[in-house]
Amino acid sequence: MxxxxxxxxxxxPMDKRVIEAMVPIYEEVFGNPSSVHAYGRKARQLLDEARRTLAKSIHANEKEIIFTSGGTEADNLALIGTALANKHKGNHIITTNIEHHATLHTAEYLEKEGFKVTYLPVQDNGKIDIIDLKKALKHDTILVSVMYVNNETGIIQPIEEIGELLKDHQAYFHTDAVQAYGSIEIDVDKLGVDLLSVSAHKINGPKGIGFLYARESIKLNALQFGGEQERKRRPGTENVVGVIGFKTAVELMVKExxxxxxxxxxxxxxxxxxxxxxxxxxxxxxxxxxxxxxxxxxxxxxxxxxxxxxxxxxxxxxxxxxxxxxxxxxxxxxxxxxxxxxxxxxxxxxxxxxxxxxxxxxxxxxxxxxxxxxxxxxxx
Ligand SMILES: Cc1ncc(COP(=O)(O)O)c(C=O)c1O
CATH class of the missing domain: 3.90.1150.10 (Aspartate Aminotransferase, domain 1)
Known part of the structure; x- marks a missing residue:
């Protein structure tokens, strides 16, 4: 059978071409990108190239890409990182009740930490109503998080419209684009998003690698502490092999x-x-x-x-x-x-x-x- x-x-499943791109890195490029010697410099060079490719895929700049272990970590960093860094501006967050648990459970955690969270309902077409969002927005709303494509139904949310609505509001706009990235061409400026989560294993790349796009101007606290990697926003020795697999998967995805x-x-x-x-x-x-x-x-x-x-x-x-x-x-x-x-x-x-x-x-x-x-x- x-x-x-x-x-x-x-x-x-990983694309064979992704695996082929990763094998030589496993075998040859084991240097730590933070090391100043030739081994480290080679790893750093590959990491920088990959960061540029990923940034380009969403029309961002490379400083705005933070490598994470995947979509869950990117969602956690987006929500908790911005909530903590911006609590002086307010403590209200808006999300929806159809989010992936990586967002929902993070929002519930933030509620326990004293933030107020509004969970927007969806209409019978599975999409949020912009009027509900307008009504929920308050002067102290600091973050709105609405997923781009739902992982269970595949339903696409009106992200550009939400971005337009939030243009003149202090709230940052995060979208979980984990399911969207492989299907929809993304331009973060056109969408008006400030934060966007992506995961490699949904696009024929390896597991354990993803990124959070964070617009250069936004304030974001790190959730872990250590070295200076990812501009201190996500310290820890980088997953160079994973990043190269991710880069290859993205190049193929964009083309195909x-x-x-x-x-x-x-x-x-x-x-x-x-x-x-x-x-x-x-x-x-x-x-x-x-x-x-x-x-x-x-x-x-x-x-x-x-x-x-x-x-x-x-x-x-x-x-x-x-x-x-x-x-x-x-x-x-x-x-x-x-x-x-x-x-x-x-x-x-x-x-x-x-x-x-x-x-x-x-x-x-x-x-x-x-x-x-x-x-x-x-x-x-
Ligand atoms: C919409 C959405 N967000 C987040 C995640 C979590 O991503 P990861 O498995 O890379 O942690 C998933 C994975 O199923 C997802 O579908």
Whole structure:
């Protein structure tokens, strides 16, 4: 049985070209970039080049890139770092109730530390209402954090519009672009964002590396203390091999983004087509034209994610859901609860299928047939 991976929003396989770029660094460039000798200088040079490539990919300058261990750390640094550095200007933060837990749990931590947090709701299209944001903004709001693309549904938030609204407000604007980066071309000035989180393992790069873009003018406290790396904003010897893998993944992504999007859109349509041909009853969470092409979140009424995911896995199809399964019960997805209400069946019967480099038309179609067979068996 062929295993078929449809969980690229969780993580992606590394591109072979990324691995090929990393191997010589493992073998040859082991110097510490802070060392003044030739070994250190070589590592520093590679690090600087990579920083320029990453900055260019979001139209930023290289001083604004802070390497982190991934998206979670970038979100933590964005929220806690700016909250602590700007508390003299206010203690109010706005975010949404559909954020990734890297943001939500950080916001909850800040509440315990005395900050006031407003969690914006979403409309039934899964997007925040700009009017709600306008109403929530106060004179002492210091930070607004709204994710670019939701990791469960793929729904895109109106980031440019939010940036425009915040242009004349003191609040910094952070966006978690972990799921957006591989699909949408990003220009931080056009979007009006001050902080932006990215992670390499979502774009066929290595795990354990990401960055936080932080506009040069913003005040940000470090969350750890040590050396002078990353302009003291994130001390610790740099992950040079990871950075080189990340750089290579970004170069490939920038070149191939458009063709990848076209390919994933075709996969998504082929997948849905098979379900339709097999007469499966399903609903899509999120309008197709406001989601990124690589993600489709589908509700199968009359069943639940625990049964579905176990059966998919047995049939060799890897997918996932935002609902956590804990010892016989299913915790509803917080994202779908925000869209449909806490007790809506969609919150416990929806599956995210996400397409990427591990897919071909053949294996996507085959996966859809296996999914259809299971749904027919489970939903009588
Ligand atoms: C939207 C979003 N933010 C943050 C993260 C966390 O990123 P990382 O796994 O690199 O810590 C993820 C990963 O699933 C994500 O999808």
């Amino acid at each position: 062929e295993h078929i991976y449809l969980d690229h929003a969780a993580t992606t 983004r458009e063709s990848r999007n076209e390919k994933y859109e075709a996969f998504r349509q082929q997948f849905l087509q098979v379900l339709k041909e097999e007469n499966i009853t399903f609903d899509i969470n999120g309008k197709i034209d406001s989601t990124i092409p690589s993600i489709i979140n589908i509700s199968f009424s009359g069943t639940n994610v625990e049964k579905l995911l176990a059966n998919f896995d047995l049939s060799g199809v890897a997918a996932s859901s935002g609902s956590a399964c804990t010892a016989g019960s299913v915790e509803p997805s917080h994202v779908l609860s925000a869209i449909y209400g806490a007790n809506n069946p969609c919150t416990t019967n929806s599956i995210r299928f996400s397409f990427g480099a591990a897919n071909t038309t053949e294996n996507v179609v085959e996966a859809a047939h296996r999914v259809a067979k299971i749904i027919k068996r489970l939903v009588k």
